[in-house]
Amino acid sequence: MSKFSEELAQAFQTVSLRPTAQRYAVLEFLARRRVHATAAEIFDALNRDDPRASRATVYNNLHSLAKAGLVREVHGEGKAARFDASLHPHHHFVCETCGDIEDLPWFDLPPGFSRSAAGKREVRAYEIVFRGVCVRCRGTRGVR
Amino acid sequence: MSKFSEELAQAFQTVSLRPTAQRYAVLEFLARRRVHATAAEIFDALNRDDPRASRATVYNNLHSLAKAGLVREVHGEGKAARFDASLHPHHHFVCETCGDIEDLPWFDLPPGFSRSAAGKREVRAYEIVFRGVCVRCRGTRGVR
DNA sequence: TCTAAATTTAGAATAAGTCTAAAGCAAGGA
DNA sequence: TCCTTGCTTTAGACTTATTCTAAATTTAGA
Numbered sequence: 001m002s003k004f005s006e007e008l009a010q011a012f013q014t015v016s017l018r019p020t021a022q023r024y025a026v027l028e029f030l031a032r033r034r035v036h037a038t039a040a041e042i043f044d045a046l047n048r049d050d051p052r053a054s055r056a057t058v059y060n061n062l063h064s065l066a067k068a069g070l071v072r073e074v075h076g077e078g079k080a081a082r083f084d085a086s087l088h089p090h091h092h093f094v095c096e097t098c099g100d101i102e103d104l105p106w107f108d109l110p111p112g113f114s115r116s117a118a119g120k121r122e123v124r125a126y127e128i129v130f131r132g133v134c135v136r137c138r139g140t141r142g143v144r
Numbered sequence: 145m146s147k148f149s150e151e152l153a154q155a156f157q158t159v160s161l162r163p164t165a166q167r168y169a170v171l172e173f174l175a176r177r178r179v180h181a182t183a184a185e186i187f188d189a190l191n192r193d194d195p196r197a198s199r200a201t202v203y204n205n206l207h208s209l210a211k212a213g214l215v216r217e218v219h220g221e222g223k224a225a226r227f228d229a230s231l232h233p234h235h236h237f238v239c240e241t242c243g244d245i246e247d248l249p250w251f252d253l254p255p256g257f258s259r260s261a262a263g264k265r266e267v268r269a270y271e272i273v274f275r276g277v278c279v280r281c282r283g284t285r286g287v288r
Numbered sequence: 289t290c291t292a293a294a295t296t297t298a299g300a301a302t303a304a305g306t307c308t309a310a311a312g313c314a315a316g317g318a
Numbered sequence: 319t320c321c322t323t324g325c326t327t328t329a330g331a332c333t334t335a336t337t338c339t340a341a342a343t344t345t346a347g348a
Contacts, residue, residue, distance in 0.1 A: 018313095018314070018315090018325070018326080020313085020314085020325090020326065020327085022326080022327070023326085038304090039304080039305080040303090040304080053327080053328090054327065054328045054329065054330090055305085055306095055328090055329085055330090056305095056306075056307080056308095056327075056328070056329080056330095057326075057327055057328070059304095059305065059306075060326075060327080061326095064326095073219075075217075075219040075225075079225075079303080079304075079335075079336065079337090080303080080304065080305095081219075081304085081305090091261060093262060093265055093267075095265075096268065102265075104261045104262065105261060107257065107261060109253075109272070110254060113251065114272075114274060117235060117248045117249060117251060117272075117274070118237060118248065118274055118276070119279075120279045120282070121237055121239075121246075121274070121276055121277065121278055121279055121282075122276045122277040122282055123237075123274050123275070123276040124240065124275055124276040124277070125274075125275045125276070126272055126273060126274040126275065127272070127273055128253070128258075128261075128270055128271070128272050128273075129270060129271055129272075129273060130258060130261070130262055130265070130267050130269070130270040131267070131268055131269045131270065132262070132265055132266045132267040132268040132269070133265065133266040133268070134265055135263075135264045135265055138264070138265075138266060162294070162295080162344095162345065162346080164294090164295065164296085164344080164345080166295085166296075167295085182335090183335075183336080184334090184335080197296080197297090198296065198297045198298065198299095199297090199298085199299090199336085199337095200296075200297065200298085200299095200336095200337080200338080200339095201295080201296055201297070203335095203336065203337075204295075204296080205295095208295095223304075223305065223306090223334080223335070224334080224335060224336095225335085225336090
């Protein structure tokens with residue numbers, strides 16, 4: 001068993017979610033990708049090889065994985081939600097030109113920032129979303 | 145002319161967007177509200193009094209206002225996008241229990257944070273999204 | 289006033305995501 | 319091992335959010 005699949009198996013363990021073939025395939029697909037995928041892309045990809053998965057199953061699993069914290073739902077420019085494996089914490093960058101979403105390395109807010117901002121609310125998580133122009137789109141500046 | 149409507153008029157000026165009756169109504173509605181509205185809610189509200197606006201117009205204006213930076217699109221728990229006037233900068237808090245989205249007072253990231261995180265990307269804006277349990281939902285804890 | 293460009297409209301069309309009811313599996317106890 | 323119970327999967331119909339279309343209207347500026 002590779003380091004990689006061990007890590008996935010481990011992840012299922014710690015959140016105590018049944019590692020069904022389809023659920024595993026969804027998480028694996030996301031964990032291998034750099035660019036964030038829409039549910040439709042995941043559906044298409046899974047149905048090129050075994051195990052297959054129905055549309056409903058893809059959504060079911062994206063939701064159960066998100067609830068368990070192994071996957072995050074991110075919204076960029078388009079109307080379809082995008083998903084990424086969040087095995088390791090990170091922030092996000094949304095390109096306003098091409099709509100792609102990229103991961104940025106994690107850093108904590110200075111202690112006290114979130115507490116004072118949130119008042120009496122209970123903060124369970126946070127992320128910073130940066131918007132702007134990605135490296136690829138900066139390169140083609142003016143060409144359009 | 146009230147301070148408030150002056151501010152809206154001013155906002156249209158500075159981004160040089162035509163202040164049509166419908167567009168003004170959309171922005172005004174959002175600026176007066178505390179809770180973030182879906183397009184459907186805005187559509188319903190506008191069609192209770194003049195000026196009316198068709199569904200397409202509501203969306204057109206939400207998009208033109210968003211592009212101009214006067215409105216922000218935020219995604220909470222539900223599938224419909226929510227919008228808020230962003231005349232003044234702020235961060236967001238999404239309640240994982242009831243799905244409501246609240247504004248948090250703005251604070252800057254410590255200088256250097258965003259620059260080093262984003263690498264060669266051009267950052268035009270950022271926001272911090274906190275998730276957790278809002279004050280109202282904390283109160284009803286355990287009742288369910 | 290006149291013109292060109294932007295805006296509005298109703299309704300049809302598309303797309304994203306959810307629901308349903310039946311059938312298949314997985315985990316743990318006897 | 320064999321049940322039992324509760325997750326999970328499935329195809330496809332369905333709902334709902336958002337976009338598109340083409341014609342009519344309004345706006346800003348010359």
